[in-house]
Amino acid sequence: MPYRAPTGEYEFIFQNLIKLDQIQGTEKFADVDGDTVSAILTEAGRMSEEVLYPTLRNGDLTPAVLENGKVRTSPGFAEAFQSMAEGGWISTAADPEYGGMGLPFTVTMAVNEMMASANLALQLNPLLTQGHIEALEAHATEEIKQTYLPKLNSGAWNGTMNLTEPQAGSDVGALATKATRNDDGSYAITGQKIFITWGDSDFAENVVHLVLARLSDGGKGTKGISLFVVPRHIPDENGEPGVANSLKVVSLEHKMGIHGSPTAVMQYDGATGWLVGEEHDGMKCMFTMMNNARLNVGGQGVGAAEGAYQHALAYALERKQGRTPLGEGTIVDHADVRRMLATMKAETFAARAIALETALAIDMGNATGTADWKARAAFLTPIAKSFGTDTGIKVADLGIQVHGGMGFIEETGAAQYARDVRITSIYEGTNGIQSMDLVARKLMDGGEAAYALIDEIESFAEDARGTRPNMAEAVWQATETLREATEWMVSQGNLNERFAGCVPFLNGFARVLGAHYHLKAACAEGSEGPRTKLARFYISRLLPEHAGAFAHAMQGAKGLYDLSIGDLSA
Numbered sequence: 217m218p219y220r221a222p223t224g225e226y227e228f229i230f231q232n233l234i235k236l237d238q239i240q241g242t243e244k245f246a247d248v249d250g251d252t253v254s255a256i257l258t259e260a261g262r263m264s265e266e267v268l269y270p271t272l273r274n275g276d277l278t279p280a281v282l283e284n285g286k287v288r289t290s291p292g293f294a295e296a297f298q299s300m301a302e303g304g305w306i307s308t309a310a311d312p313e314y315g316g317m318g319l320p321f322t323v324t325m326a327v328n329e330m331m332a333s334a335n336l337a338l339q340l341n342p343l344l345t346q347g348h349i350e351a352l353e354a355h356a357t358e359e360i361k362q363t364y365l366p367k368l369n370s371g372a373w374n375g376t377m378n379l380t381e382p383q384a385g386s387d388v389g390a391l392a393t394k395a396t397r398n399d400d401g402s403y404a405i406t407g408q409k410i411f412i413t414w415g416d417s418d419f420a421e422n423v424v425h426l427v428l429a430r431l432s433d434g435g436k437g438t439k440g441i442s443l444f445v446v447p448r449h450i451p452d453e454n455g456e457p458g459v460a461n462s463l464k465v466v467s468l469e470h471k472m473g474i475h476g477s478p479t480a481v482m483q484y485d486g487a488t489g490w491l492v493g494e495e496h497d498g499m500k501c502m503f504t505m506m507n508n509a510r511l512n513v514g515g516q517g518v519g520a521a522e523g524a525y526q527h528a529l530a531y532a533l534e535r536k537q538g539r540t541p542l543g544e545g546t547i548v549d550h551a552d553v554r555r556m557l558a559t560m561k562a563e564t565f566a567a568r569a570i571a572l573e574t575a576l577a578i579d580m581g582n583a584t585g586t587a588d589w590k591a592r593a594a595f596l597t598p599i600a601k602s603f604g605t606d607t608g609i610k611v612a613d614l615g616i617q618v619h620g621g622m623g624f625i626e627e628t629g630a631a632q633y634a635r636d637v638r639i640t641s642i643y644e645g646t647n648g649i650q651s652m653d654l655v656a657r658k659l660m661d662g663g664e665a666a667y668a669l670i671d672e673i674e675s676f677a678e679d680a681r682g683t684r685p686n687m688a689e690a691v692w693q694a695t696e697t698l699r700e701a702t703e704w705m706v707s708q709g710n711l712n713e714r715f716a717g718c719v720p721f722l723n724g725f726a727r728v729l730g731a732h733y734h735l736k737a738a739c740a741e742g743s744e745g746p747r748t749k750l751a752r753f754y755i756s757r758l759l760p761e762h763a764g765a766f767a768h769a770m771q772g773a774k775g776l777y778d779l780s781i782g783d784l785s786a
């Protein structure tokens with residue numbers, strides 16, 4: 217079955233939910249009018265449908281392999297990558313001074329989501345390159361920017377992110393890769409990195425690694441780490457790939473999903489690198505890339521959810537099984553199948569709205585420099601990452617269920633969505649780590665950013681009482697519970713009390729946010745149309761989950777540790 221890019225959904229969300237025209241009111245994005253946005257969505261949507269999507273199964277069935285030290289990518293990936301590059305879809309948000317399109321991140325998120333629906337394993341390549349570009353734009357010297365950014369923006373070169381080592385996963389500060397100063401101002405990098413996505417390919421003229429390493433006088437933990445740009449081939453005097461650097465791909469991982477994405481063990485043997493940012497301040501620079509990638513990984517979850525939903529709906533409209541309450545229809549007329557499909561659609565909509573609102577806050581923060589927008593972007597990012605990816609996993613799993621036994625059979629493709637999206641709740645900071653970030657660092661302002669958002673949801677629900685009384689009342693009540701749970705979190709001095717319930721707290725917060733966007737959609741629709749019916753489904757059947765989530769969130773840590781290792785092993 218074909219994939220259909222949901223361009224109308226983005227347009228609706230831009231116009232009615234997050235008000236993209238706020239961006240157009242800023243000097244930075246004054247030229248980004250509605251027609252430009254529509255044209256971009258149409259073009260990127262067409263490319264995702266016609267060029268990327270046909271390569272989806274190739275990646276699964278013919279994974280990337282390492283042959284004689286070189287990575288051979290899946291059939292059709294090189295050509296599809298070329299189309300992404302030619303369309304400008306790698307550099308959509310990048311600075312025009314270095315060859316980017318300079319568009320808002322909000323629009324980029326929509327483009328990335330469509331590409332992720334069509335082929336998540338391949339889309340991971342530009343996803344990382346985009347974060348890499350943003351980190352160089354923010355922290356590199358002008359010379360590095362001039363050498364690397366035009367090549368990365370055009371897609372001639374690809375960018376990677378090298379944090380993980382066997383003993384340093386979530387605990388990045390435990391890394392052992394070393395950097396030493398060379399006489400010419402460059403550095404020699406030595407060590408091994410694991411799980412490096414798109415560590416190499418057969419279609420990039422050059423692969424540029426952003427590598428975290430420690431100088432001998434760097435302190436322990438994350439504070440003493442520096443960031444280096446380490447190219448596979450060192451650029452010559454014309455800026456073209458020159459001599460090979462002292463680095464190699466040792467092996468590729470065999471994975472549960474995203475088979476088309478080469479996940480490499482990288483060995484650096486005194487490889488030449490150049491400093492990005494200040495010595496010992498690399499984590500700050502890498503966070504620019506990580507924040508970008510975190511939100512985009514949330515978008516991958518939404519993309520996978522959309523693909524899985526379209527697949528399941530098409531199957532449910534064809535498969536006949538038994539008599540349904542509506543007569544001789546297909547399985548779509550069974551109540552439980554309706555429940556699954558409505559859940560898939562409603563959750564995807566909520567996760568998409570949250571992701572786009574987060575991107576909008578980033579754009580507004582960048583365009584206006586306003587602290588409130590920046591705080592909102594920071595607060596929403598872990599929610600968008602975690603809820604987006606959990607939604608992708610949940611929806612893809614429901615997609616298998618809708619297919620019945622055929623969902624377990626690989627030919628239908630339903631299982632591939634579930635396998636591919638599974639990693640998204642793990643990489644770019646596990647969803648557990650995202651939730652800890654939400655209740656610790658993101659509440660360090662005493663809850664100011666959280667309460668600003670809660671006030672907004674509550675005031676919208678109050679206004680909606682006139683037109684959508686039942687739904688508005690349910691959202692208003694849920695917002696009160698959310699406020700109580702937030703107050704509880706803020707009042708816990710011992711962070712482990714917060715951590716014990718951080719995942720259900722994040723989930724509950726996302727539930728209420730999702731209800732807010734569904735209510736907004738219903739109000740924007742006005743009459744009793746599909747958006748209002750979907751909103752009613754979400755608010756009456758899924759929103760009540762928030763109560764359980766917040767009750768769980770406020771239990772504290774004691775009960776977890778009362779359950780001893782012995783008890784767990786009994």
Ligand SMILES: Cc1cc2nc3c(=O)[nH]c(=O)nc-3n(C[C@H](O)[C@H](O)[C@H](O)COP(=O)(O)OP(=O)(O)OC[C@H]3O[C@@H](n4cnc5c(N)ncnc54)[C@H](O)[C@@H]3O)c2cc1C
Nearest residue numbers: 377378379380385386411412413479642643644645646648
């Ligand atoms: C396919 C794939 C692609 C990847 N791509 C890249 C890449 O391009 N670049 C890169 O650098 N890395 C990459 N990674 C690595 C990825 O980011 C890590 O796997 C991830 O950060 C988790 O680290 P870990 O695997 O060591 O798990 P661990 O850190 O060992 O975590 C195990 C469990 O413990 C929990 N945990 C750990 N620490 C804490 C804590 N302090 N508090 C509470 N819970 C905790 C985790 O949430 C998790 O549930 C990739 C991994 C995979 C599988």
